[in-house]
Amino acid sequence: MEKxxxxxxxxxxxxxxxxxxxxxxxxxxxxxxPYFAGLLDRAKKVYGYRSGAPGPLKLPCMVEEFIHVKSLVERESTGSQ
Incomplete structure:
Protein backbone atom coordinates (compact mmCIF):
# COMPACT_ATOMS: atom_id res chain seq x y z
CA MET A 1 0.00 0.00 0.00
CA GLU A 2 1.16 3.52 -0.75
CA LYS A 3 2.45 5.64 2.10
CA PRO A 34 -16.88 16.65 5.53
CA TYR A 35 -18.09 14.29 2.78
CA PHE A 36 -16.88 11.32 4.81
CA ALA A 37 -18.56 12.47 8.05
CA GLY A 38 -21.82 10.68 7.19
CA LEU A 39 -20.05 7.41 6.40
CA LEU A 40 -18.06 7.61 9.64
CA ASP A 41 -21.19 8.38 11.68
CA ARG A 42 -22.94 5.38 10.13
CA ALA A 43 -19.93 3.17 10.91
CA LYS A 44 -20.00 4.32 14.53
CA LYS A 45 -23.72 3.47 14.81
CA VAL A 46 -23.34 0.05 13.19
CA TYR A 47 -19.99 -1.09 14.61
CA GLY A 48 -19.43 1.19 17.60
CA TYR A 49 -16.15 2.88 18.34
CA ARG A 50 -13.21 0.72 19.31
CA SER A 51 -9.90 2.52 19.48
CA GLY A 52 -7.07 0.34 18.28
CA ALA A 53 -9.36 -2.37 16.87
CA PRO A 54 -7.47 -4.70 14.52
CA GLY A 55 -8.14 -4.72 10.81
CA PRO A 56 -9.29 -2.10 8.33
CA LEU A 57 -11.81 0.66 8.97
CA LYS A 58 -15.26 -0.72 8.11
CA LEU A 59 -17.76 1.51 6.30
CA PRO A 60 -21.33 0.16 6.09
CA CYS A 61 -22.31 1.52 2.69
CA MET A 62 -22.54 0.32 -0.86
CA VAL A 63 -19.26 0.37 -2.78
CA GLU A 64 -20.83 2.77 -5.29
CA GLU A 65 -21.61 5.24 -2.50
CA PHE A 66 -18.03 5.10 -1.22
CA ILE A 67 -16.67 5.67 -4.74
CA HIS A 68 -19.05 8.62 -5.19
CA VAL A 69 -17.98 10.24 -1.90
CA LYS A 70 -14.32 9.64 -2.74
CA SER A 71 -14.77 11.26 -6.16
CA LEU A 72 -16.41 14.32 -4.56
CA VAL A 73 -13.38 14.76 -2.29
CA GLU A 74 -10.97 14.28 -5.21
CA ARG A 75 -12.88 16.76 -7.38
CA GLU A 76 -12.90 19.36 -4.60
CA SER A 77 -9.20 18.90 -3.82
CA THR A 78 -8.14 19.29 -7.46
CA GLY A 79 -10.45 22.27 -7.96
CA SER A 80 -9.00 24.17 -5.03
CA GLN A 81 -5.37 23.94 -6.12
Whole structure:
Protein backbone atom coordinates (compact mmCIF):
# COMPACT_ATOMS: atom_id res chain seq x y z
CA MET A 1 0.00 0.00 0.00
CA GLU A 2 1.16 3.52 -0.75
CA LYS A 3 2.45 5.64 2.10
CA UNK A 4 -0.27 7.95 3.43
CA UNK A 5 -3.11 5.59 2.42
CA UNK A 6 -5.35 3.36 4.48
CA UNK A 7 -7.44 0.30 3.77
CA UNK A 8 -11.18 0.49 4.27
CA UNK A 9 -13.63 -2.39 4.13
CA UNK A 10 -16.73 -1.23 2.28
CA UNK A 11 -20.04 -3.00 1.88
CA UNK A 12 -23.23 -4.16 3.47
CA UNK A 13 -23.79 -7.53 5.14
CA UNK A 14 -26.77 -9.45 3.83
CA UNK A 15 -28.86 -12.19 5.42
CA UNK A 16 -27.10 -14.97 3.51
CA UNK A 17 -23.85 -14.13 5.29
CA UNK A 18 -22.13 -13.38 1.98
CA UNK A 19 -21.15 -9.93 3.17
CA UNK A 20 -20.29 -8.45 -0.20
CA UNK A 21 -17.43 -6.57 1.49
CA UNK A 22 -14.66 -5.08 -0.60
CA UNK A 23 -11.28 -3.79 0.58
CA UNK A 24 -10.33 -0.47 -0.98
CA UNK A 25 -7.65 2.11 -0.28
CA UNK A 26 -7.84 5.86 0.07
CA UNK A 27 -5.58 8.69 1.22
CA UNK A 28 -5.73 8.99 5.00
CA UNK A 29 -6.38 12.75 4.68
CA UNK A 30 -9.81 12.04 3.19
CA UNK A 31 -11.05 10.96 6.63
CA UNK A 32 -11.07 14.61 7.72
CA UNK A 33 -13.24 15.72 4.79
CA PRO A 34 -16.88 16.65 5.53
CA TYR A 35 -18.09 14.29 2.78
CA PHE A 36 -16.88 11.32 4.81
CA ALA A 37 -18.56 12.47 8.05
CA GLY A 38 -21.82 10.68 7.19
CA LEU A 39 -20.05 7.41 6.40
CA LEU A 40 -18.06 7.61 9.64
CA ASP A 41 -21.19 8.38 11.68
CA ARG A 42 -22.94 5.38 10.13
CA ALA A 43 -19.93 3.17 10.91
CA LYS A 44 -20.00 4.32 14.53
CA LYS A 45 -23.72 3.47 14.81
CA VAL A 46 -23.34 0.05 13.19
CA TYR A 47 -19.99 -1.09 14.61
CA GLY A 48 -19.43 1.19 17.60
CA TYR A 49 -16.15 2.88 18.34
CA ARG A 50 -13.21 0.72 19.31
CA SER A 51 -9.90 2.52 19.48
CA GLY A 52 -7.07 0.34 18.28
CA ALA A 53 -9.36 -2.37 16.87
CA PRO A 54 -7.47 -4.70 14.52
CA GLY A 55 -8.14 -4.72 10.81
CA PRO A 56 -9.29 -2.10 8.33
CA LEU A 57 -11.81 0.66 8.97
CA LYS A 58 -15.26 -0.72 8.11
CA LEU A 59 -17.76 1.51 6.30
CA PRO A 60 -21.33 0.16 6.09
CA CYS A 61 -22.31 1.52 2.69
CA MET A 62 -22.54 0.32 -0.86
CA VAL A 63 -19.26 0.37 -2.78
CA GLU A 64 -20.83 2.77 -5.29
CA GLU A 65 -21.61 5.24 -2.50
CA PHE A 66 -18.03 5.10 -1.22
CA ILE A 67 -16.67 5.67 -4.74
CA HIS A 68 -19.05 8.62 -5.19
CA VAL A 69 -17.98 10.24 -1.90
CA LYS A 70 -14.32 9.64 -2.74
CA SER A 71 -14.77 11.26 -6.16
CA LEU A 72 -16.41 14.32 -4.56
CA VAL A 73 -13.38 14.76 -2.29
CA GLU A 74 -10.97 14.28 -5.21
CA ARG A 75 -12.88 16.76 -7.38
CA GLU A 76 -12.90 19.36 -4.60
CA SER A 77 -9.20 18.90 -3.82
CA THR A 78 -8.14 19.29 -7.46
CA GLY A 79 -10.45 22.27 -7.96
CA SER A 80 -9.00 24.17 -5.03
CA GLN A 81 -5.37 23.94 -6.12
Missing amino acids: GHLTVEVGLHNEEGDGGLQKLTMPVTYINQ
